[in-house]
Each structure stands twice: as C-alpha cells, then as structure tokens.
Amino acid sequence: MKRYVIITVGKTHSGKSTFAKLLNKQLTNSIIIDQDNHAEFINQYYSNLQPKSGPNILKHAVSKLVVAYAVEHTNDHLIICNSNRNKIRRQHLIQWYRNNELIPVIVHFDIPDDVLLKRVQTSTRKTNIFRFASNFEEVLARQCEDAKDDDIQEPNENEADYFFRITHEMDTDLVIHKIQEIVSSQFEN
DSSP states (O other), X not given: OOEEEEEEEEOTTXXXXXXXXXXXXXXXXXXXXXXXXXXXXXXXXXXXXSOSSSSOHHHHHHHHHHHHXXXXXXXXXXXXXXXXXXXXXXXXXXXXXXXXXXXXXXXXEOOOHHHHHHHHHTOOOOOTTOSSOSSHHHHHHHHHHHTTSTTBOOOOTTSSSEXXXXXXXXXXXXXXXXXXXXXXXXXXX
C-alpha cells in the first residue's frame, strides 16, 4: 500500500489545522501530527526545559520522534500540520519521507496577510503553545518579518509529488477531494 504524507505550509491562522482535521475525517488510515499539540504538552509539563532563545529544539525533537514512530509502527498516511515555511528544512523533510517510502503532498496556504490579521485579531485559540509571543498578532507579525529571510520561501510544484495551493477557505473542500482521489487511485491500479 502506498502511503502519503500531506505537508501543510503557511502562516498562522491560514487554515492548516482546520484543513488537517477535515482531511483526517475523510482520509481512511490517517493521523494528524501537529506541532502545536507538542508545544502545548511541553509548555504544560516541561516548560523549564524550553530553550530560552533560538529554535525550539525540544518541540522539534518530540515531533521528530512522533513522526518516526508513526512511520515505523503504523500504516497510516501522515498529515503534518505545522508552518513548514523554511525551504531547506522542508526539502530535508521531504527527502526523509521519500527515503521512508512516503509520497509527499504539499498543501500551501497562500492566504493574504490582511485576511490573516483579521483572523488573529478575533482568534479564540489557546495561546498556551507560545514560548515568547503573548498573542497571535505577534506571531503573524514575526512571520511577516521572517518572510524577508532567504530561507523562508513559498513552496512550489517541483518540491513534492503533488502540490496544491489554497488561496481562500472555499478551496479546502476541493483540495481534500483531490487528495482523496489520489490516495484512492492506488486501489484502482
């Protein structure tokens, strides 16, 4: 059986988590791996182990362990729900998935910043996932600033076996349907 890894790419409040939950309901044998869940867990139980600056190495290690376990010990398709905006790290992840015989699918959430700003201003999501920010406006502002960094690049269709772009929340159902068709086509061959 072919296994797929659906990798979401986008800024905060672009719809990645909602998409992952909807896809997970429709896609048989799938599991969501969401770094926000890992951040919440670490902040609740191991906040004193959090790095004081720089990348969140502990969160990334937990995520890596969960992904490796899911790849090795399940037959599930993976829905990777985090920002994945750094091109070099994204390329390394995609190669690792390919080496482990998963077929990569990228779903890029390309939502305009003004729409995202409105969403974060009215957000009711829990903020217990943060290390440094106090609200999602700060996260979005940082992500907009980070976009000037050469390592932060939008994905393109050449990075994965399948590529989808969501520019409006109305695109979500169509993309989920197309992914379902891709996955189910393996049984027709």
